[in-house]
Amino acid sequence: MENVNKKLFLENQMNSNMPKERKIKSNIAKIKRDKVLYFMIIPTLIYFIIFRVWPIINMRLAFFTFKTKGPWVFEGFxxxxxxxxxxxxxxxxxxxxxxxxxxxxxxxxxxxxxxxxxxxxxxxxxxxxxxxxxxxxxxxxxxxxxxxxxxxxxxxxxxxxxxxxxxxxxxxxxxxxxxxxxxxxxxxxxxxxxxxxxxxxxxxxxxxxxxxxxxxxxxxxxxxxxxxxxxxxxxxxxxxxxxxxxxxxxxxxxxxxxxxxxxxxxxxxxxxxxxxxxxxxxxxxxxxxxxxxxxxxxxxxxxxxxxxxxxxxxxxxxxxx
CATH class of the missing domain: 1.10.3720.10 (MetI-like)
Structure with missing residues (x-):
């Protein structure tokens, strides 16, 4: 466990001292390396975007009159x-x-x-x-x-x-x-x-x-x-x-x-x-x-x-x- 912590600490130190371009390349390399894990979380991300993030964005409907055609009319409170x-x-x-x-x-x-x-x-x-x-x-x-x-x-x-x-x-x-x-x-x-x-x-x-x-x-x-x-x-x-x-x-x-x-x-x-x-x-x-x-x-x-x-x-x- 101590070796793992030291390795993570050294990686963080190297990343903090790295130029911006190299840091971006390093992060891209990590993503490629762990691409299977990222693919596994895609369904969860889609779920939260559709059923959590998008509804929050459209909470603005509380201040507008909904119309299927044409712009929504602002109604305040x-x-x-x-x-x-x-x-x-x-x-x-x-x-x-x-x-x-x-x-x-x-x-x-x-x-x-x-x-x-x-x-x-x-x-x-x-x-x-x-x-x-x-x-x-x-x-x-x-x-x-x-x-x-x-x-x-x-x-x-x-x-x-x-x-x-x-x-x-x-x-x-x-x-x-x-x-x-x-x-x-x-x-x-x-x-x-x-x-x-x-x-x-x-x-x-x-x-x-x-x-x-x-x-x-x-x-x-x-x-x-x-x-x-x-x-x-x-x-x-x-x-x-x-x-x-x-x-x-x-x-x-x-x-x-x-x-x-x-x-x-x-x-x-x-x-x-x-x-x-x-x-x-x-x-x-x-x-x-x-x-x-x-x-x-x-x-x-x-x-x-x-x-x-x-x-x-x-x-x-x-x-x-």
């Missing part, structure tokens, strides 16, 4: 004023904030707890089995997941209402109840994500030095104390990083999930910004208005990430960068 003058927007924003809080804040500790519990399983074979079973739902589409949950929560033949019936509880139609539908979103998201989102924390636990466990054993620490004083401190950095990054998507309350779980009975309780954008943009053709809502979402997410990062830096010394 007209569409932003329309958004804030619409009472339904604030109801949708409220739904988005509530559902996002449930998913990104209330659900967050469950991923950490699951990773810790996974680490406590002594049998490696059984642990791998639990890991595979918990990861699988992540690879299912929301269409399939919605079908499973609608079937399980059915008031006539669903397993949940069957179990509730054993205790004399009247069957509940979870999918048409405004009181329960948000919790259906919460638990279905948890079921789908708990295995996948716990990978980061489980990897952090596995990277803990064995000497710390040995020192804890010598001191006579109980398993609870090992978790508290050895494992949890090792999870602070990934927890802070993941929490800050998740806040950047705070207004993304889950378009695919909500679209598959919604119906006329509960739509007013789970109608979120993403479904609102879909409705006014793609269905009604109000592209400028939809873009303005999307821009508000993006700016809000960016502000949350920056604020949380600097607050975390101030109090814990840890942040995203």
């Amino acid at each position: 007209k569409y932003f004023k329309m958004i804030f003058d619409t009472p339904v927007f604030f109801e949708i924003l409220r739904n988005t904030l509530i559902i996002s809080f449930m998913k990104y804040v209330l659900l967050f500790p469950l991923f950490v707890i699951f990773a810790i519990l996974l680490n406590e399983i002594r049998s490696r074979g059984f642990r791998k089995y639990v890991q595979v079973i918990s990861y699988l739902p992540h690879f299912l589409s929301w269409v399939v997941i919605a079908g499973i949950w609608i079937s399980v929560l059915s008031p006539t033949s669903g397993a949940v209402n069957e179990i509730l019936g054993w205790f004399g509880v009247t069957p509940i139609d979870f999918m048409t109840s405004k009181e329960h539908i948000r919790w259906v979103l919460f638990w279905s998201e948890g079921w789908r994500s708990i295995g996948w989102d716990s990978i980061v924390y489980f990897a952090a636990i596995l990277s803990i030095s064995p000497s710390l466990y040995e020192a804890a054993a010598i001191d006579g620490a109980s398993r609870a104390n090992v978790i508290r004083y050895v494992i949890l401190p090792a999870l602070v950095v990934p927890m802070v990083t993941m929490f800050i990054l998740n806040l950047g998507f705070f207004l993304n309350a889950g378009f695919d999930q909500v679209l598959n779980f919604t119906n006329n009975s509960v739509n007013s309780a789970i109608d979120i910004l993403d479904t609102y954008i879909y409705r006014i943009g793609l269905l009604n053709g109000q592209y400028s208005l939809a873009t303005a809502v999307g821009l508000i979402k993006g700016l809000f997410g960016t502000a949350l990430v920056l604020i949380t990062h600097f607050v975390s830096k101030r109090f814990t010394g840890k942040g995203v960068w």
Whole structure:
């Protein structure tokens, strides 16, 4: 490792002292040498250009009236004023904030707890089995997941209402109840994500030095104390990083999930910004208005990430960068 570091250091020194023309030739030679690796990242670059960079460039549509022919007409902040003058927007924003809080804040500790519990399983074979079973739902589409949950929560033949019936509880139609539908979103998201989102924390636990466990054993620490004083401190950095990054998507309350779980009975309780954008943009053709809502979402997410990062830096010394 030391030899590799020395080699990289010497290459950097040579590059810094090299004339500009020679430096360009040297970089071209490196690209030719590693051309296979560059070809491998081309699909990823194309994806980000089409679905990330190009949409950011066309966020300017929020300030223009879209026309299929002829130049776009500059409208200033007209569409932003329309958004804030619409009472339904604030109801949708409220739904988005509530559902996002449930998913990104209330659900967050469950991923950490699951990773810790996974680490406590002594049998490696059984642990791998639990890991595979918990990861699988992540690879299912929301269409399939919605079908499973609608079937399980059915008031006539669903397993949940069957179990509730054993205790004399009247069957509940979870999918048409405004009181329960948000919790259906919460638990279905948890079921789908708990295995996948716990990978980061489980990897952090596995990277803990064995000497710390040995020192804890010598001191006579109980398993609870090992978790508290050895494992949890090792999870602070990934927890802070993941929490800050998740806040950047705070207004993304889950378009695919909500679209598959919604119906006329509960739509007013789970109608979120993403479904609102879909409705006014793609269905009604109000592209400028939809873009303005999307821009508000993006700016809000960016502000949350920056604020949380600097607050975390101030109090814990840890942040995203």
